[in-house]
Amino acid sequence: MNPAELPLDIQGLSVTYGAARPALSDVTLRVAPGEVLGLVGDGGSGKSTLIDAAVGLLPAKAARQGAVRIFGQELEQLPAAERQRLRGTSVGTIVAGGRARLNPMARIGAQIEAVLLDHGRSRREAGERALQLLGDVGIPDPKSRFHAYPHELSGGMAQRAVIAIALACDPRLIIADEPTKGLDVTIQADILELLGRLIADLGATAVIATRDLGIVAERCSRVIVLEAGRMVEDQPVRDFFRAPLSQAGRSLLEAEHAIAAPQPERA
Numbered sequence: 001m002n003p004a005e006l007p008l009d010i011q012g013l014s015v016t017y018g019a020a021r022p023a024l025s026d027v028t029l030r031v032a033p034g035e036v037l038g039l040v041g042d043g044g045s046g047k048s049t050l051i052d053a054a055v056g057l058l059p060a061k062a063a064r065q066g067a068v069r070i071f072g073q074e075l076e077q078l079p080a081a082e083r084q085r086l087r088g089t090s091v092g093t094i095v096a097g098g099r100a101r102l103n104p105m106a107r108i109g110a111q112i113e114a115v116l117l118d119h120g121r122s123r124r125e126a127g128e129r130a131l132q133l134l135g136d137v138g139i140p141d142p143k144s145r146f147h148a149y150p151h152e153l154s155g156g157m158a159q160r161a162v163i164a165i166a167l168a169c170d171p172r173l174i175i176a177d178e179p180t181k182g183l184d185v186t187i188q189a190d191i192l193e194l195l196g197r198l199i200a201d202l203g204a205t206a207v208i209a210t211r212d213l214g215i216v217a218e219r220c221s222r223v224i225v226l227e228a229g230r231m232v233e234d235q236p237v238r239d240f241f242r243a244p245l246s247q248a249g250r251s252l253l254e255a256e257h258a259i260a261a262p263q264p265e266r267a
C-alpha cells in the first residue's frame with residue numbers, strides 16, 4: 001500500500017521517560033484504512049504513551065526510538081505549523097476530561113470556530129459549521145449553547161464539545177484516549193454511541209485506547225493488548241473475546257467477567 005494511504009504505521013517504537021523500565025518496548029503495528037482498533041491493557045501498560053507518540057505529543061523528557069507515521073508523515077519531524085495543520089485534518093485526537101480540556105474563558109462556539117479558522121475556513125463558514133457540529137454531537141439547543149462557557153455545560157455535554165472540536169475538520173484518522181473516563185456510567189454509553197456513529201459516518205479509521213472491554217466489543221474490529229510496554233496480542237475482536245492469546249488478555253477478560261457476574265447471595 002502507498003504509505004500516504006496508511007493511516008498509522010508504527011515501526012519498532014520504544015519510549016523511556018528516564019525510568020529503568022521503558023514505557024514502550026519495540027512496538028510495531030499498522031492500522032489499515034477503515035479499521036477501528038481497540039488498544040487495551042492495565043494502567044501503566046503504555047496506551048497513552050503510544051497515542052502521544054503517534055500524534056507527536058510526547059513530553060520533552062521522553063526518549064523515543066523507532067518510527068511513527070500518520071498517512072506517511074512523521075509528525076514529530078514536521079515544522080510546527082505543518083504538524084498543527086495535520087492534527088486537525090489528518091488526525092483528530094479525543095482525550096478524556098471534558099470540561100478540563102476546554103478553555104474556561106472562551107465560549108464553546110468560539111472554541112470550535114477557532115479550529116476551523118486555523119484550518120482556513122472563512123469566518124462565516126466557521127460559524128455555520130460550528131453550529132452544525134454542536135447539533136451533530138447531540139448538544140441540545142445548539143444556538144443558545146453556542147454562546148455558553150464550559151462551566152455552563154454538564155460533564156457529558158463538555159465531552160461532546162471536545163469531540164466536536166476534534167472532528168471539526170473531518171479527520172481521516174480519529175485517535176481517542178479513554179474517551180469516556182470520569183463520566184457517569186449512563187452518559188458513557190451515550191458518548192460511545194455518538195463516537196461510534198461519527199466514526200462510521202466519516203468512514204474514518206480509529207484507534208481507541210481504553211480499559212473498558214465493552215467499548216472494544218461494541219465498537220472495534222481489532223484489538224491490541226499492551227502489557228508493561230510490550231505488545232502481547234493482536235487479534236480480530238471476535239477471536240479475542242473467544243480465545244485471548246496472551247495472559248494479559250485473559251486477565252482483562254476475567255476481570256471484566258468478575259465485574260459483570262452477579263454476586264453470590266450471602267447466607
Ligand SMILES: Nc1ncnc2c1ncn2[C@@H]1O[C@H](COP(=O)(O)OP(=O)(O)OP(=O)(O)O)[C@@H](O)[C@H]1O
Nearest residue numbers: 017023041042043044045046047048049050059211
Ligand atoms: N510523563 C511521564 N513521565 C514519567 N513517566 C511516565 C509519564 N507518562 C507515563 N509514564 C510511565 O510510563 C508507563 C506507561 O504509562 P502510560 O500512561 O502510557 O500507560 P497507560 O496504559 O496509558 O496507563 P493508564 O491506563 O493508567 O492511563 C508507566 O510506567 C507510567 O508511569
